[in-house]
Amino acid sequence: GDSVTQMEGPVTLSEEAFLTINCTYTATGYPSLFWYVQYPGEGLQLLLKATKADDKGSNKGFEATYRKETTSFHLEKGSVQVSDSAVYFCALIPNTGNQFYFGTGTSLTVIP
């Protein structure tokens, strides 16, 4: 079945460090891929998405590229800030379905 596996945390980085959070997926066909962010006590916010192979989603300095050959959608940011501290979820929606499949989340803490 469809599923998402993402890098376990927690991840702690110093401000301005480079961030990578790994995400791989299992799905039939061509799903759409997403990264959501959840700040403490809040719901999910869409960070970026990609709907077909080789698409790059980007927002607020974060990027992820849809890699069909490696079934991956790794999240990257060149220089993290304290305000980026949150839990990040990788997710997919199958091209023939209507529900999201989420990973278990990766907690990121950025220290000054």
Add this chain to the structure above:
Amino acid sequence: ETGVTQSPTHLIKTRGQQVTLRCSSQSGHNTVSWYQQALGQGPQFIFQYYREEENGRGNFPPRFSGLQFPNYSSELNVNALELDDSALYLCASSPPGTGSYNEQFFGPGTRLTVL
């Protein structure tokens, strides 16, 4: 534009009781999905409502039920509460149109604690 809102924010119930959670979709959105997020886990799909009909369901027992109203707001009802039902319940709404399932906007959630 008002986003997705949910009520109540927090709720405490005891085992065996029933609970109703409410969601108001974002303006112009006609599809509502519900998710359960256990502590430290990713959200799990419960079901989706489109035009007042259930339009897909995840692996949840029948004691989880829902409704969608003509104004597209929605309710999630859980009967015979169990301790494992303690979680953050998230509602997400989607606009009409082809490929709109890609666009799900989440509310802040209702934190349910079952004692």
